[in-house]
Amino acid sequence: MPRKAETLTSGGVERLIREARETRAAPRDIADGGCQGLTLRLTPTAAVWSIRFRHDDKPLRIRLGDAREWTLAQARAVAGDLRTHVEAGQGIPANDWIALKRTALAAKGGVDVPAAMPRGRGPATWTLAEARQAWGAWMRREVEACLLRDATVRNYLGVMSGPAMRTLDASLVSRITVADVAAVVATLVEQGKRSTARDVVRVSKRFWPWMGDAGRKHLSGADPNALAGLKAPETGDKPTRRSPRVPAIASMLAVAQHGALSTSVGGAIELLIYTAQRRLSVVTARVAEFEPWPEREGWGIWWQGHRTIAQGAPTEDDPRHGSHALPLPPHVWRRIETYLAFSRREAEERGVPRSPWMYPAARPRRIGDPVTHLSPHTLTHAVAAMPGIEASPQDVRRAFATVCQRDLGVAAPVVGMVLDHATGDLPEVSDGNPMTRRSxxxxxxxxxxxxxxxxxxxxxxxRLKVELPDREVLKAQIVAENLRQRGVTDLEAEGERRRKAAAKAYAEGRTWRQRRRPVGATNPA
Structure with a gap:
């Protein structure tokens, strides 16, 4: 029996636990006068909180948890909630409910705890489809808080919404085992989709721990370690990373400037080549990020807002805080000014405001969405379709790093500053002061x-040495290469398919030009 109740304190609890361990005294119960029924059970090797009371003329003793992990305040609060749970006719609560109550107190909100969760009756759990929907809603809130990126959400949901994973949509998450997901991975490998299979493993190992978090495990029923043994399939030898020479980069620049590509795409590729920045940084550039460099006549500065390595956000006192500033040499700055004048004039001729994006897309990603910036994939596909050029936008960064160090005598730390890397872009790029540059x-x-x-x-x-065919011939070569990469072998059939699709879209009023017309305007006869 517990001795006469005394109002315990946090320090007193620690002292009692220490004394029981040091004196090796016999087990005893100590009642807390600060919470009716709350009892501390002490033994030389353990200290446990529990609550004792009578309900329906029956004595109950319900364990709360280890007193070395629970604070006195948590034990008192959960003990009171537990007694209310029982006296309201909900029965003795499950251990998961008790743990959730403590987690909610420790987190000071943000943890969803059901009003009741009787012991012996497991909570209703999500199906995989419901779990994916809940995950998507949570990730979108994280995007609004600037903790995740839209591209990350699209990637994760796209992987978990693939046809192979959808075969498990109706299954309860609590009953999906590592063998079930491994079977999905094996099916994808058999279909030759080895890269997709690796994506399923990568994303699933983020999805299950999220579902099994203490704040939502009672809803999902997921074990956060359920996929611990899941392994991604091998992909074989990795392709050798290309580091193209300057002539190849110059040919890429010549095609971008020739007029065979759209002005927006060509301008973006040109900026990417001259600055060696990432695709996403280039396509998300805004007009307001470019301005003259007052200290050097004829130079400009690009205050790059997007960064892979975050350094804070703009403030009222410092609107450029966190930006990655790049000086633009006179030749590059003249090209930027020419492009800005062209885009401004084009907007005036169309009678629309100039887009805040430096390189706006031609149309929205989906009908009804606003027109934003080019997709990074647009640059990759455009470069891949350039005839005779075996390089990618990322290869430009490798070429910049290699050529600057090997041929131009630029110090490795300066290369790292331009590339905005914590380390070099190539294995041979050694940067001895990453901490200085990050601080x-x-x-x-x-x-x-x-x-x-x-x-x-x-x-x-x-670039001055590069000779290209005329614009129409080059454009035809780019289109042909694009079709070849897509596996189109019959050009006439492909042309007929496109004509039919265009005619159908026009008849249904779905073309981009029709959607841009003012409300009430009709199609020409």
Whole structure:
């Protein structure tokens, strides 16, 4: 029997636990006068909180948890809620409910705890389809809080919504085993979709721990470690990373400037080549990020807002805080000014405001969505379709790193500054001061400028040597290469298919030009 109740304190509880361990005294119960029925059970090896009371003329003793993990305040609060649960006719609560109550107190909100969860009656759990929907809603809230990116959400949901995973949609998450997911992976491998199979493993190992988090395990029923043994299939030898030479980069630049591509796509590829920045950084560039460099006549600055390595967000006092500033040599800055003048004039002629995006897309991603910026994949596909060029946008960064160090005498730390990397872009790029570059708020434009100017001059010298066919011939070559990569062998059949699809879209009023017409306007006869 517990001795006479005394109001315990946090320090007193710690003292009692220590004394029981050191004296090796016999087990005893100590009642807490601060909460009716709350009892501390002490033994030389354990200390446990429990609550004792009578209900329906029956004595009950319900364990709460280890007193070395629970605070006194948590034990008192959960004990009161537990007694209310029983006296309301909901029965003795499940251990998961008790754990959730404590987690909610420790997290100070944000944890969903059901009003009742009787012991012996498991909670209703999500199906995989319901879990995926809940995950998507949670990730979108994280995007609004700037903790995740839209691209990440699309990737995760796209992988978990694939046809192979949808075969498990009706299954309760609590009953899906590692063998079930492994069977999905094996099916994808048999279909030759080895990369997709690896994606399923990668995303599933993020999805299950999210479902099994203490705040939602009672809803999902998922074991966070259920897929611990799941392994991704091998992909064989990785392709050798290309580091194209300057002539190849110059040919890419020549095609971008020739007029066979749209002005927006060509301008984006040109900026990517001259600055060696990431695709996403280029396509998400805004008009407001470009301005003249007051300290150097004829130069400009690109205050790049998007960064893979975050360094804070803009503030009222410092609207450029967190940006990655790049000096633009006179040749590059003239090209930027020409492009800005062209896009501004085009918007005036159409009678619409100039897009805030430097390189706006031609149409929205989906009908009804706003028109934003180019997709990073647009640049990849455009470069891949350039005849005779075996390189990608990422290869430009490798070429910049290699050429600047090997041929132009640019120091490795400066290469890292321009690339905005914590480490170099190639294995041979060793940067001895990544911590300094990550900690300083100075943009070090004077160090970056010579590197970018030397790179621009090297590329432009080779660009002058490139000879291309006329615009229409080059455009036809790009289209043919694009079709070849897509596996189209019968050009006439493909042309007929496109004509029929275009005619159907026009008849249904779904073309982009029709959607841009003012409300009430009719199609021409």
């Amino acid at each position: 300083t708020l100075d943009q070090m434009l004077a160090l970056k400028a010579p590197a970018l100017e030397a790179w621009q001059k090297a590329v432009w010298a080779e």
